[in-house]
Amino acid sequence: MTMTAETAPATVHMQEPDLLQRIKAKYFATRIDAIVSVAFGALALWIIWSLLNWAVFDATFGANRGDVCREDLHGGACWSVVSTRWRIVLFGLYPFEEQWRSGLASLVMLGVAVLSCIPWFWSTRRLPILWLTGFAIFYVLMRGGWFGLVEVTEQNWGGLSLTVFIFAAVSILGMPLAIVFALLRRSDLPWISKTMALIIDTIRSLPLLSIMFTFAIVMPFVLPDWAIGGKLYRVIVGYALFFACYQAEIIRGGMQALPVGQEEAAKALGLKCRHRIGYIVLPQAFRNALPPTINQFVITFKETSLVTIIGFFDVMASGRAASGTADWNFAVIEMYVFVGLIFFVFVFSLSRYGAYLERRLDTGRR
């Protein structure tokens, strides 16, 4: 009893040193600390200051012609390149008058991605329906040829909407494949699980670039004519396969974390195999594997830019193209900053969402 009376004021005192004291304790405790702190502080200030100068104070915003911007230039950025040529970054070679379709389609997919972050959609039925519907709308809008929309072939797709298309297609194709792979990998029959393990490990040990290349360039020589399909789709299939192999291992990890009692209880209730998997095993496996799954999506989104090697203009390549004309070729960095920001917005929000989920599931488990 007396002990708490004695220690209580001490802890209160400990909790509230004022700001100055805290800074002093943290950064200026010894002489070396102080020197390092001052040096790095100055360096940081200098970097921030130069960046601000470049990006804001010395920058040109309004000029919508390259030569004007170039003359105006006094060491700052030329954001005019973004304000005049952002459409290429977002839509690539998509016909100008139809670009609203491309934009709307991307917004639809974005909406789908946001909706699938809501736990209400996390069921074996709702999530696939959501993604397939969203994807169908996206495809009809982009491709046209229906509902009086002018047809625009895949060769003319580009920019952010192409990136979104590839990402969505890979996810929709790759996720079911990953589930099938994971289940086969876990099969009771050794020859099935061993074969699957071999396939997964082989594909995972190949670089994505070479897989894309193989599917785009080599496959047409190997496959029968009817199975060749468009180059874009072959690349997507290759990428989906790659995605599936990684994701399958993630899902398998989630399954292994399940106590055996879960499946036994489901069996004892008379549930059939597909019901056990659909209602008991997979939902829990995905919950267990959420953080690495989100990580996998982040990586998949970023690596879509590899499709440039087979001649498609994703958001990255479009950015390069947008600043590639004689008019604007001095403003490459500004374009990359813009493209980088686009990636950053997507990837950063995904990882923040992942972190949020982790906390949420942690509290749910208690």
Next chain:
Amino acid sequence: MTEPAIRMEGMNKFYGGFHALKNIDLEVKPGEKIVVCGPSGSGKSTMIRCINRLEEHQSGLIEVMGTVLDDDVDHIDEIRREAGMVFQNFNLFPHMTVLDNCTLAPMLARMIGRAEAEKTAMQYLERVKIPDQAHKYPGQLSGGQQQRVAIARALCMTPDIMLFDEPTSALDPEMISEVLDVMVGLAEEGMTMVCVTHEMGFARQVADRVIFMADGEIIEEGAPDQFFDNPQNERTKTFLSQIVGH
């Protein structure tokens, strides 16, 4: 003579080279309550889990409610629907509410509509005295409550037989009686029961027959009074003195 609810004849079970169950012969009549006891590792769990094919037996006959247990999946599913099981660790589905835990199997395996399944589930939840917890998740319940949900979940399939594998062993002492009360109630209603348990009070009160296993064999069986007060086999005597000892 009525058909037995469970019949095992010359049943053998191996784990690899290890002979886990040796020539098990056992008949359980409808409405009969059997308590199985024996030292750890004697094969009690294995035997009870063979009845609904959570473990596969290698030879001999197992017949449940007239259905022979073989490799036919339809037979296995039929038997699993007729024999409910309650586990030591409850094994509730943590990602579903208590109510969903109870309605899942009736809806999927018995093709009962949601409304009716929920009505039945609420009746059984009332029977185990936790209707007010129906919309909680298993993780929010105490061990005793979870085990009662597990019993209700099994009952929702309206099984003819209930199998219990040490249903109170994972519970804190103060929660054991609430689960045993439910089981006694079930027994009084005439449910056919096979219980692996070391609750000797329960065995005396409820069991028609007590079976003692050791090293994968049924060594002794008899009515509870005779079994507890006048055991014949040396190993039974040793075992009983040990569990009475503390």
